[in-house]
Amino acid sequence: MSTLRDHGDPGDAPSVPPPLTPVVNAARPSAAEEARTIAASTNTGTLATLTADGDPWASMVTFGLLDGAPVLCVSNLAEHGRNLAGDQRASIAVTAPATDADPLANPRITLAGVVARPTGDEYDAARAAHLAAVPAAKYYVDYSDFTLWVLRVHRVRWVGGYGRMDSATGPDYTAAAPDPVRPAAGGAIAHLNADHADALAAMARTLGGYPDATAATCTDLDRYGLDLRVTCARGIAYTRVGYATPIDSADQLRAAAVELTRRAQQA
Amino acid sequence: MSTLRDHGDPGDAPSVPPPLTPVVNAARPSAAEEARTIAASTNTGTLATLTADGDPWASMVTFGLLDGAPVLCVSNLAEHGRNLAGDQRASIAVTAPATDADPLANPRITLAGVVARPTGDEYDAARAAHLAAVPAAKYYVDYSDFTLWVLRVHRVRWVGGYGRMDSATGPDYTAAAPDPVRPAAGGAIAHLNADHADALAAMARTLGGYPDATAATCTDLDRYGLDLRVTCARGIAYTRVGYATPIDSADQLRAAAVELTRRAQQA
Numbered sequence: 001m002s003t004l005r006d007h008g009d010p011g012d013a014p015s016v017p018p019p020l021t022p023v024v025n026a027a028r029p030s031a032a033e034e035a036r037t038i039a040a041s042t043n044t045g046t047l048a049t050l051t052a053d054g055d056p057w058a059s060m061v062t063f064g065l066l067d068g069a070p071v072l073c074v075s076n077l078a079e080h081g082r083n084l085a086g087d088q089r090a091s092i093a094v095t096a097p098a099t100d101a102d103p104l105a106n107p108r109i110t111l112a113g114v115v116a117r118p119t120g121d122e123y124d125a126a127r128a129a130h131l132a133a134v135p136a137a138k139y140y141v142d143y144s145d146f147t148l149w150v151l152r153v154h155r156v157r158w159v160g161g162y163g164r165m166d167s168a169t170g171p172d173y174t175a176a177a178p179d180p181v182r183p184a185a186g187g188a189i190a191h192l193n194a195d196h197a198d199a200l201a202a203m204a205r206t207l208g209g210y211p212d213a214t215a216a217t218c219t220d221l222d223r224y225g226l227d228l229r230v231t232c233a234r235g236i237a238y239t240r241v242g243y244a245t246p247i248d249s250a251d252q253l254r255a256a257a258v259e260l261t262r263r264a265q266q267a
Numbered sequence: 268m269s270t271l272r273d274h275g276d277p278g279d280a281p282s283v284p285p286p287l288t289p290v291v292n293a294a295r296p297s298a299a300e301e302a303r304t305i306a307a308s309t310n311t312g313t314l315a316t317l318t319a320d321g322d323p324w325a326s327m328v329t330f331g332l333l334d335g336a337p338v339l340c341v342s343n344l345a346e347h348g349r350n351l352a353g354d355q356r357a358s359i360a361v362t363a364p365a366t367d368a369d370p371l372a373n374p375r376i377t378l379a380g381v382v383a384r385p386t387g388d389e390y391d392a393a394r395a396a397h398l399a400a401v402p403a404a405k406y407y408v409d410y411s412d413f414t415l416w417v418l419r420v421h422r423v424r425w426v427g428g429y430g431r432m433d434s435a436t437g438p439d440y441t442a443a444a445p446d447p448v449r450p451a452a453g454g455a456i457a458h459l460n461a462d463h464a465d466a467l468a469a470m471a472r473t474l475g476g477y478p479d480a481t482a483a484t485c486t487d488l489d490r491y492g493l494d495l496r497v498t499c500a501r502g503i504a505y506t507r508v509g510y511a512t513p514i515d516s517a518d519q520l521r522a523a524a525v526e527l528t529r530r531a532q533q534a
Contacts, residue, residue, distance in 0.1 A: 048316075058313050103327070103329055147311075
C-alpha cells in the first residue's frame with residue numbers, strides 16, 4: 001500500500017509557474033453562464049433519481065431546454081420513469097463535448113432540483129423544446145405511457161476542469177444565457193493556433209502576465225476572451241486574455257481577436 | 268396540447284417487417300455479458316449518490332474495473348465524495364461509445380449497489396485497476412484527501428437500444444466476461460460493409476430469416492455473431508446471424524465470417 005500524501009505535497013505532479021505581471025483582463029463567464037452553456041451543448045445527460053427504497057439510480061436520458069430547465073420525456077415503464085413518479089427529486093449531470101483526452105479536464109455540471117409535469121402553455125413549450133433537441137422523440141412523445149417532466153433547477157454545480165469549479169443558485173442559472181460564441185469555438189481555436197501563433201504569444205506576454213512566454217496556444221474561448229496555455233522557460237502555465245468588450249456573436253470574434261492582437265503587439 | 272396516443276398505435280413510426288423463415292442461430296451475449304462489455308468500453312460514467320438530505324446527486328466520475336466492479340477515486344472535498352462518506356448506496360451509469368446518432372439507440376447500463384473502501388490486497392488491486400484505466404490519477408490517487416471506493420454491484424440494468432433491455436443480478440454480472448471481440452468491432456464492421464455487402468445480404472436471406480432481403484449491413488458484432496440491418500421490399504428490419512461457434516478473440520473473426528458466408532451462399 002502506498003504512502004498517503006497530503007494535497008500540499010505535489011509529488012511528481014507538474015508545478016505551475018505564476019504570472020510575473022498583472023493579468024490585464026481576466027474576465028470570464030460566471031458559473032451560471034458556464035452551466036447554461038454546457039447544458040445547451042448536448043441533448044444527453046445522466047439523471048439521478050430515487051428508487052422506492054430511496055436508493056440513488058443513475059440512468060442516461062435525453063433532454064431539451066426550456067429557459068435552461070431540462071425537459072425530459074421518459075417512459076413510465078422505465079426505472080427512472082417509475083422513480084420520478086414516486087419521488088420528484090432529481091438531478092442531471094451533463095458533460096460538454098470533450099476537448100481534452102483527460103475526462104476530468106473537461107467541463108461538466110450537475111443541475112439539481114425537483115421535476116414537475118408541465119400543463120397548458122408550459123406543456124406545449126416543453127414539448128416543443130424536447131422535440132427541438134431530440135427529433136426522434138416524435139415517435140413517442142405523445143404516447144400515453146411517456147411523461148414529459150421539467151426539472152425545476154434549485155442548485156447548480158459547475159466543474160470547469162482541474163481546480164476550476166463553483167456553484168450557482170437556481171435563479172442565477174435561469175437568468176444567465178448560454179455563451180453565443182462557444183458553439184463556434186472549435187474552428188476558431190484551430191484557426192488561431194494554426195495561423196496566429198505569434199499573436200497568441202504576444203498576448204500571453206503583454207496581456208496575460210507572462211512576459212517570458214515563448215509560445216502560447218488557445219485552449220478555449222467564449223464571449224469574454226481567450227484561454228491560453230503558455231510555454232515559458234519556467235514551465236507550462238495557463239492564463240486569460242479578455243477582449244476589450246464582451247461580444248454577442250461568433251461574427252464578432254474576428255474583430256475582437258484582431259483588437260487583442262494589436263493591443264498585445266503595441267505594448 | 269397533442270392528443271395522447273397509446274403505445275399500440277404506431278402513429279408515423281416506421282413498422283418493422285417480421286422474418287419469413289426461422290432465424291438459424293440468434294445467439295447473442297447475455298445482459299450480464301453486455302453489461303461487462305459496456306463497463307469495459309470506457310473510463311467515465313455518471314455516479315448517483317445521496318446528499319445529506321437524501322436527494323439524488325448525479326456527477327461525472329472516472330473509474331477502473333476490478334473483476335467488473337467499478338473502482339472510483341474521488342476527492343473527499345467533492346460533493347460526491349462527501350455523499351459517499353455519508354451513505355454508501357450508489358449507482359453508476361455508463362454509456363458505450365456512440366455508434367448511432369440517436370443517443371437512445373446506443374447501449375448503456377446502470378450498475379447499482381454499495382461502495383466500500385478496499386483494504387489490504389484488495390486496496391492494491393483496486394488502486395492498480397483505477398490507475399490502469401485513468402493514468403492521470405497518478406497525480407492524486409495517494410493524496411490523503413482522496414478515497415478509493417469499490418462499487419459492490421448488487422443489480423444491473425442493461426439497455427441495448429430501442430426495445431432491447433434486460434436486468435442481471437450482481438453475481439451474474441461478476442461472473443460474466445467482457446466481449447473479447449467488441450473492441451475491434453468498429454474496423455471489422457466497416458470492412459464487412461465496404462467489401463462484403465453480397466455476403467451480408469446472403470446471410471440475411473438464408474440464415475437471418477429474410478429470404479426477400481435485397482441488401483444487408485452489419486450494425487454490430489460480438490463473439491457470438493453479427494447484427495444485420497436488412498433491406499427488403501417490405502421495409503427495413505433487423506436480424507441476427509450467429510457464428511458456428513462463439514469465438515474468443517478478434518483474430519478468429521475473419522474465419523468465423525468466412526464460415527458464415529460459405530454457409531449462407533451454399534443454402
